[in-house]
Every structure is written in structure tokens, then in C-alpha cells.
Amino acid sequence: MVQEYSSILDWIVFNDPMKNPYYPFVDTYNLPFDIGYKLWEILGGAIAWLINLIFPGNPVSTWLVCDATSTLMGLLIFMLLIFIIAFVSTLIVLWMERKCLGRMMDRRGTMVGMKGFLQCVADGLKTFMKENTAPKKVDKMTYWWCVSLIVGLSVLVLCMVPLSQRWFVVDYQTGLLIIMAFFALAPFLILVSGWAQNNKYSLIGGMRAAELMISYEVPMLILIATTALLAGSFNIGDIVNAQNETVWYIIPQIIGAITFFFCATAEAERVPFDIAEAEAELVEGWQTEYAGMKWGLIMLGDYMRGSVSCSMFAILYLGGWTLPFIGNGPIPEIVFLLKSYLVFFFMILIRCALARVRTDQILNIGWKVFMPLSVINLAIVLLLKVGGVF
Amino acid sequence: MMTDSIVPVKEMEDRMDTDKMWVIMGPQHPFSHGLWTLKVQLDGEIVTDAEPIVGYLHRGWEKETENRTYPKIIPMADRLCYAASMTYTHLYCMTVEKALGIDIPEKAKYIRIVADEVCRIQSHLMWLAAVGTDLGNLTVFLWCMREREFFLDLNVKLCGARMTTNYPRIGGVRNDTTELFDRDIIRAVDRFEKAMWDIIALIDDSSIFVSRMKDISFLTREQCANMGLTGPAMRGCGVDFDIRRDDPYDNYDQVDFEVPVLTKGDSYSRYMIRIEEMFQSCDIIRQAVKKIQALGKNAPYRIKTPSKVPAGTAFTRLEDPRGESLMYLVSDGTDKPYRLKVRSPIFTNVSTSKAMCLGCRIADVPAILAQIDMCLGETDR
Numbered sequence: 001m002v003q004e005y006s007s008i009l010d011w012i013v014f015n016d017p018m019k020n021p022y023y024p025f026v027d028t029y030n031l032p033f034d035i036g037y038k039l040w041e042i043l044g045g046a047i048a049w050l051i052n053l054i055f056p057g058n059p060v061s062t063w064l065v066c067d068a069t070s071t072l073m074g075l076l077i078f079m080l081l082i083f084i085i086a087f088v089s090t091l092i093v094l095w096m097e098r099k100c101l102g103r104m105m106d107r108r109g110t111m112v113g114m115k116g117f118l119q120c121v122a123d124g125l126k127t128f129m130k131e132n133t134a135p136k137k138v139d140k141m142t143y144w145w146c147v148s149l150i151v152g153l154s155v156l157v158l159c160m161v162p163l164s165q166r167w168f169v170v171d172y173q174t175g176l177l178i179i180m181a182f183f184a185l186a187p188f189l190i191l192v193s194g195w196a197q198n199n200k201y202s203l204i205g206g207m208r209a210a211e212l213m214i215s216y217e218v219p220m221l222i223l224i225a226t227t228a229l230l231a232g233s234f235n236i237g238d239i240v241n242a243q244n245e246t247v248w249y250i251i252p253q254i255i256g257a258i259t260f261f262f263c264a265t266a267e268a269e270r271v272p273f274d275i276a277e278a279e280a281e282l283v284e285g286w287q288t289e290y291a292g293m294k295w296g297l298i299m300l301g302d303y304m305r306g307s308v309s310c311s312m313f314a315i316l317y318l319g320g321w322t323l324p325f326i327g328n329g330p331i332p333e334i335v336f337l338l339k340s341y342l343v344f345f346f347m348i349l350i351r352c353a354l355a356r357v358r359t360d361q362i363l364n365i366g367w368k369v370f371m372p373l374s375v376i377n378l379a380i381v382l383l384l385k386v387g388g389v390f
Numbered sequence: 391m392m393t394d395s396i397v398p399v400k401e402m403e404d405r406m407d408t409d410k411m412w413v414i415m416g417p418q419h420p421f422s423h424g425l426w427t428l429k430v431q432l433d434g435e436i437v438t439d440a441e442p443i444v445g446y447l448h449r450g451w452e453k454e455t456e457n458r459t460y461p462k463i464i465p466m467a468d469r470l471c472y473a474a475s476m477t478y479t480h481l482y483c484m485t486v487e488k489a490l491g492i493d494i495p496e497k498a499k500y501i502r503i504v505a506d507e508v509c510r511i512q513s514h515l516m517w518l519a520a521v522g523t524d525l526g527n528l529t530v531f532l533w534c535m536r537e538r539e540f541f542l543d544l545n546v547k548l549c550g551a552r553m554t555t556n557y558p559r560i561g562g563v564r565n566d567t568t569e570l571f572d573r574d575i576i577r578a579v580d581r582f583e584k585a586m587w588d589i590i591a592l593i594d595d596s597s598i599f600v601s602r603m604k605d606i607s608f609l610t611r612e613q614c615a616n617m618g619l620t621g622p623a624m625r626g627c628g629v630d631f632d633i634r635r636d637d638p639y640d641n642y643d644q645v646d647f648e649v650p651v652l653t654k655g656d657s658y659s660r661y662m663i664r665i666e667e668m669f670q671s672c673d674i675i676r677q678a679v680k681k682i683q684a685l686g687k688n689a690p691y692r693i694k695t696p697s698k699v700p701a702g703t704a705f706t707r708l709e710d711p712r713g714e715s716l717m718y719l720v721s722d723g724t725d726k727p728y729r730l731k732v733r734s735p736i737f738t739n740v741s742t743s744k745a746m747c748l749g750c751r752i753a754d755v756p757a758i759l760a761q762i763d764m765c766l767g768e769t770d771r
Contacts, residue, residue, distance in 0.1 A: 105532040200413050204435070204752065271526055272598055279420050280524045280756040353592065355599045356526030358753045359435060 006052060011065060012045035014038065022071040031166040032085075036077030040070055082169060086158045089337055090300070091120050093307045096341060097348050104352040127296030135289050139196040146193035147294045150186055154301035154308075157182045161311045162236055164321040164332035174234045176315075180224055183267065183308060186301075187213040190276060190286050197289040205285030209276040211359050212266060215366025216273075219374040220263040223256050226378045227316045230390055240320030244327055250317040252384055256377035257317040259370050261346070264309035266362075269302060271351040275359055310343040311336070318343070410438060413752070417446050421756040423520055424766035428743060428759065435751045440744040444737070447770035455730045460486055460560060460699065463730070468554040470732065471768040473516045474711045475554050476509035476545075478768070481708045483558045484639060485717040485730075489704035490560070490695055496681075497689040498562035499641040503678045504575065505548060505557060507671040511582070512541040513711035514668050517763040518589065521661065524756035525602055533589050540578045547571055562692030572679050579672045590665065603658040607746045607758045610655060617745065618738035621713025622667060623761055626660030628653035633709040645677045657746075657754075660761040697725045710735055712763050734768040 017023055017037040025033065048061040055061075063069055095110070095117045102109025110116030134143060160179050162168035172178055187209045194206015227249060228234050231242040243249055250257045266273035277285030287298055314320060318339050321332035329335060357365070384390050416427030425446035431439035451470065455463050467482040468475040480502055487494060515538040522530025542552045547568055549557040557564050593599045609619065609627045624631070632649040634642045650666035652659035701723035707716040713735025720729040739762045746758050 101528075105529050106536055107532060200411060204413075204432075274526070275753070278526065278753060280526055281415070281421055281752050283420060352527075352529050354527065354596060355522075355602060356753075357598055358602065358751060360751065361598075361601065 006049065008046065008049045011049040011052070011061070012042055013065075014041060015070075017071075017074065020067050020071055022068055024071065024075065025171065028171060029166050030078075030168065031164075032081045033074055033078045036081055037070060037074035039077050040073040041065070044070065044073060082159050083155070085163070086155075086161075086304075089340075090158065090304050090307050091117070093310075093341070093344055094120050094303050096344060097303075097351075100345065100348045101352055104349075124296060127293050130292035132293065133291050135198070137198045138289060139198065142192055142196035143289075146189050146196060147290065147297060150189050150193070151297045151301040153182055153185050153189070154304040157308050158304045161308055161315075163336050165237055165240075165328065167333050168237075171237065172235070175236045176224060176228060176234045176239065179236075179308075179312070180221070183305070183312075184213070184217055186305065194286040197286070199289050201282045201284070201288045202286050205276045205278075205282050205288070208278075208359055209269075209286060212269070212273060212275060212362060215363045216263045216266040216370060219259060219366065219370035220267065222371075222374040222378060223260045223263065224316070226253065226256055226374070226381050229378075229385065230381050236315055236320070240315060240322055243319040244322040246390060248317065248319040248324070252390070253317065253377055253381060255373050255380070257313070259373045259377065260316065261313060261343070263370060264313055265347055265350065268306035268309045268347075270306060270347060272354040272357050273362060274356060275362060278356055280356070306344065306347065307340065310340040310347065313343045314339040408433070415755070416443070421524060421759070423764050426740070426764065426766055426769070428755070430747065430752065430755060432752055435753070437747045437750050437752060437755065440747045440755075442740045442743045444740060444766070444769050447766045449771065451771040452730055452732060455727055457726065459697065459725045460727065461697075463727070464559065465554070465556045468556055469767060470734075470771065471710075471712075471765045472553055473513040473765055474509055474768075476505045476557065477708060477710045478715065479555065479558045480506055480640075481706060481710075481715055481717050483560050484706045484708065485704050485719045486560045486699060487695075488706055489699045489702060489719050489721055491700075492561060492693065492695060494562050494693060495690040496641070497566075497685045497691045500678045500682045500685070501563050501567060501691065502558055502640050503642065503645065504567075504675055504682070505545075505555070505563075507675045507678070508541050508544050508548075508575070510671050510711045511668050512538045512545075513763075514664050514671075515541070517664060517711075517760070520763070521757070521760045522593075524760045525599060527599075530589060530592060533592070537582060537585055537589070540582065544571075544575055544578055547574055559692060561695040562690075564692075566687075566691050567682060572683060575675060575679060579675050583669065583672055586665075586668065600658065602754070602757050603656070603661055605656055605658075606750050606754050607657045607761075608655050609742065609745060613742070613745055617742045619713075619742050620735050620739065621710065622663040623660045623739060623742075624713070625649065625651045626663040626761075627655040633707055633714060637707070639706065639708060641681075644681065645674050647674050647677075657758050657761055664763075698723060699725070699727075707733075712736055712765065712768075713739055715768070732768070732771055734771065736762065736765055736769045740764065740769065 017034055018029065044064045048064040051058060051064075052061040098119065099109040099116055110119035112119040112122050134140070157179060160169055160175075160182070162171075162175075190209040191206045194202045194204075194209065197203075227239060230249060230252070231239040233239060233242070269276055277287055279285070282288070287295060290298055314336060320339075321328065321336035323329055323335055411432050413430050413432055414427060415430060416422040417425040422428065427443040427446075429441045429443065430437050451466065455466065458466070463482060464479055467479045470478040515534045519531040519534035519538070522528065522534065545552055545555055548571060549555050549564060611628050613619070614624045614627045614629050619627070628651065630649065630651045633639070634647075635649050647670045650663050650670065652662055699719075699721040701721055703721070704719045705716070707714055714733075715735050716733035718731040718733075719727055722728040743759055743762070747755055750758060
């Protein structure tokens with residue numbers, strides 16, 4: 001009997017991923033997973049067809065296109081996709097800062113390829129080529145692990161920020177709290193790595209990171225609680241939808257928005273709150289002993305946290321991925337990214353215009369300015385809520 | 391009897407063995423503009439002791455001059471300070487002229503005044519740029535450097551070099567002002583006076599900048615006198631003294647200018663003095679350029695001088711951008727100096743760093759010491 005060769009189209013079948021019994025996102029449509037799933041259906045189907053040509057009727061081919069494998073592979077591609085988009089948006093933030101800062105300081109900024117965008121590739125290569133040195137007297141385990149943990153946490157937080165209703169990793173009911181919790185972990189690790197490096201500059205830098213944290217973390221949490229109170233939920237999607245139905249929360253919470261902006265600047269350790277790595281007096285602060293790619297990764301992690309800060313501002317006060325009168329629109333992800341870039345632009349302006357504050361000044365600002373302002377903001381929101389406006 | 395708190399804080403502090411820690415800032419440290427070290431003792435973040443260490447850049451300048459003929463020392467004097475090369479060359483030529491007992495032409499005196507004030511403005515701009523980076527802002531640095539370029543261009547116009555100018559000569563200056571130099575310098579000064587307000591707005595309108603400098607690091611007049619602090623930093627502490635006005639050299643008595651003095655004595659007043667000095671320098675330049683124009687195109691700008699200096703000593707001082715610089719020449723009648731002693735303003739100014747930093751936080755140390763305006767070439771010589 002002559003073996004019937006099957007057509008490739010018998011193997012590439014476009015199924016609805018939501019009909020798949022192993023679908024990981026319960027009842028909600030997820031665009032990146034959809035893309036990943038479809039990509040695997042094409043790729044896996046082609047591979048399965050090829051294997052089937054050589055070994056007709058083998059079990060591997062059918063395994064490659066079954067529901068469970070498709071979901072698994074779809075998830076892998078989904079993770080890659082989420083990370084690449086988050087990474088590229090961070091690189092855009094980095095490029096934006098260099099170019100805008102250059103323009104404000106009356107110089108050109110980066111000039112390597114694509115209007116200077118490829119400078120970050122060049123920098124990455126350069127730091128990667130450098131010798132990976134570690135000082136003799138550091139505490140080896142904490143020294144090495146702190147880099148991984150700080151960068152890992154930054155990547156984690158960055159990937160957890162949803163870009164739209166359909167572009168998310170997990171849709172927790174307490175998503176806002178989880179993001180802020182992971183976000184706030186990095187300063188602890190900075191403190192630990194400051195100890196681990198066995199260097200006086202790093203030690204002072206680490207202690208300063210702790211000092212910085214206690215001054216802005218409390219007002220920031222109050223502000224987040226206020227927004228959650230106004231929206232009636234800790235779910236990010238609910239907060240954005242609530243803003244879409246009423247007004248952007250920057251209008252009732254203008255005081256809170258400004259305070260949150262500065263707290264977010266401090267969270268991302270940017271000028272004027274970069275006291276933990278104050279280069280004028282502490283060389284490079286807590287990063288002093290990190291050389292080569294370790295430093296490059298830490299720098300990347302800093303920008304990732306900066307980009308998360310801006311995204312959080314866009315979610316909490318600028319209506320996330322929605323636009324007034326339009327709502328979700330065709331590509332809400334782009335709208336969301338543009339909003340967070342707008343917030344970052346203001347951070348660049350601040351970096352350009354201000355000097356670094358002192359440690360005692362930042363404690364004063366945190367407890368005597370940010371704290372009362374966030375409580376006033378809470379009181380206004382409570383009045384609005386009780387008065388039935390929202 | 392009321393107690394302050396339930397916890398006996400004082401007793402606990404006494405019992406706790408809190409160590410003070412020496413942090414060594416330098417010689418390769420972003421805060422030290424050049425090779426010098428500041429050892430600071432820290433109690434937490436508070437500075438409890440400080441000790442400057444200089445001498446990394448010692449080149450034996452004074453000894454080297456003893457093996458050179460007088461004209462050959464002029465380009466060496468340029469290298470004393472990269473930011474204020476003109477004043478040091480000027481000072482050296484003045485010292486030798488005094489030893490020779492000659493008087494130089496009027497025009498050379500005014501040209502030297504113009505060159506000195508251009509040098510003062512660009513040196514102060516360099517200082518302002520350093521203040522910006524020490525306080526953590528790069529915009530101030532780049533804007534000041536941009537403004538400074540116009541004055542370096544004037545140097546090029548006058549003598550062909552940007553920084554090590556090699557321009558004054560014993561008995562005058564090397565060349566007359568070049569064509570259209572008068573027009574260019576007035577334009578540069580006019581432009582600078584406008585552009586300076588942008589930088590001032592960036593710094594003085596920002597409460598962060600001001601709060602980093604205000605009410606820290608007080609120095610009294612007595613401390614200035616005891617430690618030998620001179621220059622703008624001294625005038626910021628309430629001492630009303632400027633060599634250009636009180637012991638005038640080279641026709642400085644013919645131009646009209648004010649010496650800014652502030653009595654508060656903190657870091658911010660030292661900053662304000664230098665800013666005001668730049669505007670006063672602009673006034674001096676305008677007047678001196680008018681005098682040069684009045685002298686006419688063919689007025690002499692240099693006289694011939696003998697190569698051998700008669701035996702004896704000469705001593706001159708001059709208001710450098712950073713303070714009072716002084717040269718003491720001992721001649722034995724040959725064409726080489728027997729001894730040439732330089733008193734650098736920063737070498738004494740930096741010894742006040744302990745008094746300045748005591749009780750401040752480590753974050754303030756760069757901002758305070760920026761007011762000294764370190765230049766290691768002249769300090770270590």
C-alpha cells in the first residue's frame with residue numbers, strides 16, 4: 001500500500017486558544033498569548049509535518065500539535081514576547097533620556113545609528129566585553145546574588161505591568177499591591193549589597209538607600225490606597241475602567257498626582273533623589289564595586305524601575321490605556337506606552353533642572369511635605385466619595 | 391521632675407561603641423578636581439574632622455626656573471594654573487619688571503587688564519561648572535562650559551592659544567590687539583551678561599540649589615585672617631579687601647569698579663561673590679577697551695628690556711581669580727633667577743577645608759570645597 005503523504009495544511013490548524021482546555025487565562029482574552037499560540041501552531045505544525053514525512057504515523061508529530069504542547073509552547077513564546085516588548089520600551093526610555101537631556105543641555109546627545117538609538121546596543125556590548133572582576137574582600141555570596149536579585153526584581157516588576165486589558169501576565173485582584181510590593185523590594189537589596197561590598201562609599205550609599213526608602217514609601221502607599229479607594233478595587237484593569245467611566249484621576253487627585261510623581265522619582269532613584277549613588281561625594285554610591293556587565297545590568301535595572309514608575313503614574317492618574325471619548329481604541333498598548341513616555345519626559349525635565357538633595361533634606365521633604373499632602377489628598381477623596389461624586 | 395524620654399538615650403549612646411570612620415576622598419575621586427586627597431572623619435554622615443593632602447602634582451617648578459633665562463620662564467608660568475594662565479604670566483612679568491625697575495607703556499597695561507579680566511571670567515565660569523557637577527546637575531556644567539568657549543575664543547583672537555596663552559612679556563605684551571578685537575570682546579561681554587542670567591535663574595531660582603549652599607560652612611573674618619584665606623572666598627566672609635583696588639597694579643586705579651563683599655560668611659555668600667565678580671569684570675573690560683581705543687593704533691605696547699636683572703629682590707602680588715597670588719624674585723645679577731618663590735592662593739585656601747567642613751554632612755563636602763575652586767597646578771607647583 002502506498003503511503004499517503006499528508007498536506008502541511010492538515011497539520012497547521014488555527015484553533016481558538018480560549019477553547020483549549022489548558023488555556024491559562026481564565027475567560028479573558030490575552031493578545032500576546034494568542035500571538036504565541038498561533039506562532040507555535042504554524043511552527044510546530046510545520047515541524048510535525050516534516051517529521052511525519054520522514055517517519056509517517058509517529059507519535060511525536062501528534063504530540064507536537066496536541067492541546068497541552070501548544071499551550072506550553074505558546075506560553076514560552078508569550079513570555080519572550082512580553083519580555084522583548086518591555087525591554088525595548090525600556091531602551092526607548094533610555095534613548096529618550098539621552099536625547100532630551102542632550103537637547104536641554106545644548107549638546108547633541110547620542111549619535112550612534114538610528115538617531116542615537118543604537119548607542120544602548122554599543123554600551124551593552126562595551127560593558128559585556130569588560131573583565132568581570134570582583135574585589136577580594138567582598139562577601140562573595142551576597143555580592144553576586146544582589147545583582148541578580150535587583151535586576152531580576154526589576155525585570156519581574158516591568159513584565160508585571162499590564163499594557164492593556166488584553167496585554168498582561170497575570171490579572172490579579174490585588175495586582176496593584178503586588179506590583180508595588182515587588183517594586184519596594186529593591187532598596188532592601190541595595191542596603192544588603194552596600195554591606196556586602198566591604199567599601200565605605202558603598203556602605204554609606206546603602207544606608208542612604210534605606211534612609212530614602214523610609215521617607216517616601218509611606219506617602220506612596222497612602223496615595224496608592226487613595227486611588228484604590230476611589231476606584232473601589234486593587235485590580236489594575238478595574239482602576240483604569242473606573243477612570244474611563246468617570247474622569248482621569250489626575251483631576252480629583254491633582255495634589256496626589258504631583259506627590260506620587262516625586263515619590264516615583266525617588267523610587268526609581270533619579271535626580272534629585274539619587275542620594276544612594278551620589279557620584280559627587282560617594283564615587284558611585286552602592287554600585288562602586290560593581291564592574292563591567294554587573295554595572296551595566298544594574299543600570300538597566302534602574303531604567304526598568306524608572307519606566308515602571310512612569311507606567312504606574314499613567315495607570316493611577318492618567319487613565320491607563322484609555323482615551324477620553326474613545327475608550328479602549330484599536331491599539332491601547334501604544335496609547336499606554338506614549339502616556340508613560342510623557343511622564344518620563346517630565347522626569348527628564350526635573351533631572352535637567354534640579355540638583356541632588358541632601359539626606360536630611362529628603363527626610364524633611366518626605367515627612368513634612370509628602371506625608372501631609374498625601375493625607376490631604378486622601379481627605380479630599382474621602383469627601384468626594386462620601387459626597388457621592390464618584 | 392520631668393524626664394526627656396522614657397528610654398535613657400544619652401546613657402545608651404555613651405554605652406554604644408559607635409566608631410568614627412575615616413573616608414578618603416581622592417586622589418582619584420569625582421569630587422577632587424585634580425589630584426588631591428581630602429580625608430574626612432565621619433560620625434554617621436556628619437564630618438567630625440578633615441585633613442587635606444596635596445602634593446601629588448609637585449613638579450619642582452620653582453627649582454626648574456633657576457636653570458632658565460628670564461624670558462623662558464614665561465611659558466612655564468602659563469602652566470601654573472590651566473584656568474588662570476594669563477594672571478600668572480602677568481604676575482611673573484610684573485615681578486621681573488619691578489626687579490628691573492622699568493615702567494611699561496600705558497597700552498600694555500590696559501591690554502594686560504583686559505586679558506586678566508577675560509581670564510578671570512573664564513576661570514569663574516569653570517568654577518561655576520564644577521559647582522554644578524558637585525551639586526549633581528550636569529546642565530549648569532554644560533551651559534557654563536558653553537559660555538566659557540566665547541572667552542577662550544577671545545584668547546585665541548588675542549594671542550592664538552586657548553588656555554596656555556604665553557602672552558605677556560617682560561616690558562609689555564607680545565603683540566598688539568588684533569584687528570576687530572575691540573568689537574569682538576564687547577560683543578562677547580554683552581552676550582555673556584545676558585546669557586549669565588539664564589544660568590543664574592537655573593541656580594538661584596531653584597530652592598534645592600540654594601538650600602544646598604545656604605547656612606552651611608560658616609567662616610568668620612578672624613578665621614580668614616588666621617588661616618590665610620584670600621580671594622572671593624575671603625570677601626564672602628566679610629573682609630573688604632581686593633588687591634586690584636587697595637594695592638593697585640598696572641592701571642587698575644584708572645578703571646572704576648566695585649568690590650563685592652558679603653558679611654554672612656556661608657557657602658552661598660562665597661558663591662554670590664564670584665557671580666558678582668564676573669559682572670564687575672565685564673565693566674572693567676569695557677572701560678579698559680575704551681582706554682585702549684583712546685590711546686590709538688600706533689601707541690607702543692612693548693619696550694626693550696635688558697636680559698640681565700640687577701642683583702636684588704623684587705616682590706609683587708596680584709589678584710588672581712582664586713585669591714592673592716604672589717611672586718618673590720631673588721636675583722644675583724645674571725640672566726637667570728637665583729630664586730623664584732610662588733605663593734599660591736589655593737595652597738593656603740585649602741588648609742581651611744577642615745574649618746569649612748566641620749559639622750557638615752558628607753553630602754555637603756563637595757559643594758563646600760567647590761567654593762575654594764581647586765587648581766592643583768599652582769598648589770603643588
